[in-house]
Amino acid sequence: MSRDKHLPLTETVYYILLSLLEPAHGYLIMKKVEDLSKGEIKMAAGTLYGAIENLLKLKLIEPVHSPDKRRKIYLITQTGRVVLQQDFERIQHMVQLTEKAFTER
Amino acid sequence: MKKFRFFLDIDKEEKWLNTMAKQGYIFIGKLVRYHFRPAQTETSTIKIDYRSFKNQVDYQDYRTLFEDSGWKHIAGSKNSGVQYFERIDENASKDIFSDISSKAGRYKRLSEMYLTLALPLTFALILSPVKFSTLLHPMSWYLTPGLWEKAGISFWWSFLFETPFVLLRNLSWVILIPIASFFLIKSMRARMQYRKMRNSTKHS
Numbered sequence: 001m002s003r004d005k006h007l008p009l010t011e012t013v014y015y016i017l018l019s020l021l022e023p024a025h026g027y028l029i030m031k032k033v034e035d036l037s038k039g040e041i042k043m044a045a046g047t048l049y050g051a052i053e054n055l056l057k058l059k060l061i062e063p064v065h066s067p068d069k070r071r072k073i074y075l076i077t078q079t080g081r082v083v084l085q086q087d088f089e090r091i092q093h094m095v096q097l098t099e100k101a102f103t104e105r
Numbered sequence: 106m107k108k109f110r111f112f113l114d115i116d117k118e119e120k121w122l123n124t125m126a127k128q129g130y131i132f133i134g135k136l137v138r139y140h141f142r143p144a145q146t147e148t149s150t151i152k153i154d155y156r157s158f159k160n161q162v163d164y165q166d167y168r169t170l171f172e173d174s175g176w177k178h179i180a181g182s183k184n185s186g187v188q189y190f191e192r193i194d195e196n197a198s199k200d201i202f203s204d205i206s207s208k209a210g211r212y213k214r215l216s217e218m219y220l221t222l223a224l225p226l227t228f229a230l231i232l233s234p235v236k237f238s239t240l241l242h243p244m245s246w247y248l249t250p251g252l253w254e255k256a257g258i259s260f261w262w263s264f265l266f267e268t269p270f271v272l273l274r275n276l277s278w279v280i281l282i283p284i285a286s287f288f289l290i291k292s293m294r295a296r297m298q299y300r301k302m303r304n305s306t307k308h309s
Contacts, residue, residue: 012204026166027173044203045171046154050210071173072166 006058009087012041016051017076017084020061025071026052055080106130107138113291115153115187115215122151122189132189134180150192152176152201155215158183176201186218209302212295219292226285233277240278246271 009017012033019032029052030043043051052074055061060080066073076084108125112118122132122139126149130141158164161183168178171190175197181188190201202208239245244253249263272279 026170030170030174042198042203044198044201045174045176046152046201046211047203047207049156049167049170050207069162070165070169072162 004083004086006060006083007087008090009083011037012043012051013055014084014087015041016055017060017080020074020076020080023064023073023075025066025068025073027071029074106141106143108141109138115155115211118187119151119153122153126151131191132179135189148195150199151179152190152192154188154190154201155186155211155218156188157186157218171201174198186215205302205305209299212299212302216292216295216299219288219295223285223288223292226281226288230278230281230285240275246275 015033015036016029018036019029024032026045026048030045030048033041033043052061056063056074059077060083061074062077063072064075110118110121112121125132125139125141126144129144131144131149132139132151133142134140156167158167164183167188171178175192175194176190177193179189179191192199200208202211247253247264247267249267252260252263252267255263
C-alpha cells in the first residue's frame with residue numbers, strides 16, 4: 001500500500017484534524033489543540049490561520065455554514081478523516097512495537 | 106500625535122512602531138501619516154502580518170481570530186497587504202506566529218506580491234518597441250539632424266531644446282526600469298529571507 005502523500009502529519013496538524021471531527025471556528029480550534037496537547041501546543045493566531053488555509057487547500061477540512069458572521073466554521077472532510085485514520089494507525093503501530101520492545105527487555 | 110515615515114521593510118517598520126510604543130505612543134492607524142495615542146502602559150507590542158483577502162467574509166474571520174486570541178487589528182484593509190495588530194491581552198501569545206515556518210510564510214507572501222508588481226512592468230519593457238541597443242547609446246536618442254556636429258551656442262541651444270522631448274519619448278524606460286528592478290530586488294530579498302528562515306527550522 002502506498003502511503004498518502006500527506007503522511008506523516010505534524011503533531012499540530014494531527015490535533016487540528018482531531019479537533020475538527022466536530023465543527024469549530026478558529027479560536028475554538030486553538031483552544032482545543034491546547035487542551036488536547038495538555039498545554040504543550042499554544043498556537044498563535046497567524047500560525048493557526050496559515051495552517052487552516054493550508055488544510056483547506058489540501059481539502060482535508062472545509063468551511064461549513066456559520067450562524068456567526070464574524071467567524072467561519074470548519075469541519076474535517078472525508079479525505080481528512082481517511083488521512084487522520086491512516087496516521088493514527090501509523091502511530092498505533094509504533095506504539096505497539098515500542099511497548100513490546102520495552103516489556104521484553 | 107502624527108508622524109510621517111516611509112518604510113519599504115516591514116521588519117524595520119515593526120521595530121520603529123515598537124520603539125514608539127516603548128516611549129508611550131501607541132500606533133492607532135495610518136492614513137498618510139502614522140497616528141499615535143499616548144499611553145500610560147509601555148508594554149504594548151505591535152506586530153505586522155502580510156496578507157490580502159478574496160472577500161470580506163474571509164477578512165472579517167481573519168481579524169476575529171486575532172482579536173479572540175488577544176491581538177487587536179489596528180490598521181490595514183482587505184487589499185492593503187500589511188495588517189497591523191496590537192497585543193491587548195496579557196495572556197496572549199508573545200508573537201502572532203508560534204513557529205518559524207509560519208513566520209517565514211510572511212516573507213513568501215511578501216515576495217509573491219513584489220513579483221506580481223514587477224512582472225507586468227518587466228513584460229511591458231520586453232515587449233516595448235524600443236531596442237535595448239538604442240538604450241545603451243543615449244546619443245541616438247536625439248533626432249535633430251546633424252546635432253552632434255554642431256558646436257558652441259548652436260549645439261547647446263539645439264541640445265537643450267530637444268532634451269525635454271527626448272526625456273518624454275523615453276519616459277517609459279527612464280521610469281519603468283528603476284521601478285521594475287526595485288520590485289524584482291525586493292521580491293528576491295523577501296524570497297531569500299523566506300528560504301533562510303525556513304531552512305533554519307530543518308536544522309533545529
